[in-house]
Amino acid sequence: MPLSSVEFTFVDGETAGQHLDELAALYTEVYAEPPYEWGDEHLALFKKRFAAQRQRDGFTLIEAREQGQLVAFGFGITLLPNAPWWQNLTTPVDEALTKEYPNRTFALVELLVRRPWRRQHVAETIHNLLLKDRIEERATLTVLPAAEAARAVYRKWGWQKVAEKRNPLPGSPVFEVMVKIVEKGHL
Numbered sequence: 001m002p003l004s005s006v007e008f009t010f011v012d013g014e015t016a017g018q019h020l021d022e023l024a025a026l027y028t029e030v031y032a033e034p035p036y037e038w039g040d041e042h043l044a045l046f047k048k049r050f051a052a053q054r055q056r057d058g059f060t061l062i063e064a065r066e067q068g069q070l071v072a073f074g075f076g077i078t079l080l081p082n083a084p085w086w087q088n089l090t091t092p093v094d095e096a097l098t099k100e101y102p103n104r105t106f107a108l109v110e111l112l113v114r115r116p117w118r119r120q121h122v123a124e125t126i127h128n129l130l131l132k133d134r135i136e137e138r139a140t141l142t143v144l145p146a147a148e149a150a151r152a153v154y155r156k157w158g159w160q161k162v163a164e165k166r167n168p169l170p171g172s173p174v175f176e177v178m179v180k181i182v183e184k185g186h187l
């Protein structure tokens with residue numbers, strides 16, 4: 001269990017927009033660390049995508065705060081049937097895996113915890129709240145192979161690697177694509 005002083009809150013898309021500066025500050029801090037070492041370019045992309053994602057169907061954001069301070073967050077969206085999620089794969093996959101239809105897949109877009117709050121099951125609590133009572137059949141995410149903590153948590157929580165993909169941008173790394181079947185009411 002995380003420290004009882006950490007509070008977890010569902011945040012809607014409108015409020016998420018009002019909290020953008022805090023979310024962006026946490027994003028900047030965490031992704032400055034190896035293996036990411038991301039800077040302004042990634043932050044700008046995060047903000048641009050988030051502006052659209054927070055208005056999408058199925059958008060769910062959980063914030064974790066201690067004494068009002070944002071210490072972690074995670075969010076996701078429902079994939080649309082024409083979502084580009086399954087494009088740019090670098091490994092062969094069964095066609096059935098990549099077929100999207102309404103409410104088939106929840107995409108876990110971000111999950112990050114400030115370093116001093118790690119290994120206290122904060123991410124686990126956010127993850128379980130995000131996947132609890134979803135209407136989608138399954139969830140998907142991408143993770144960098146070099147992100148050891150992230151790979152460890154996802155393996156522990158029953159996610160399975162199903163493919164690899166590389167976004168068509170110069171210097172873009174290969175990401176692992178993972179999937180988890182959403183077990184209704186059993187998280």
Ligand SMILES: CC(C)(COP(=O)(O)OP(=O)(O)OC[C@H]1O[C@@H](n2cnc3c(N)ncnc32)[C@H](O)[C@@H]1OP(=O)(O)O)[C@@H](O)C(=O)NCCC(=O)NCCS
Nearest residue numbers: 111112113118119120121122123124143147149150152153
């Ligand atoms: C990945 C991340 C979100 C995990 O957050 P966290 O709150 O520390 O994770 P939890 O405490 O819920 O971990 C749950 C379990 O996962 C495993 N785990 C977590 N971090 C681990 C690590 N660094 N190495 C090995 N196992 C780890 C452990 O089994 C842990 O349980 P335990 O502490 O009782 O042994 C955090 O390390 C982070 O923010 N990393 C940088 C951002 C990132 O990579 N996000 C994912 C993007 S896809």
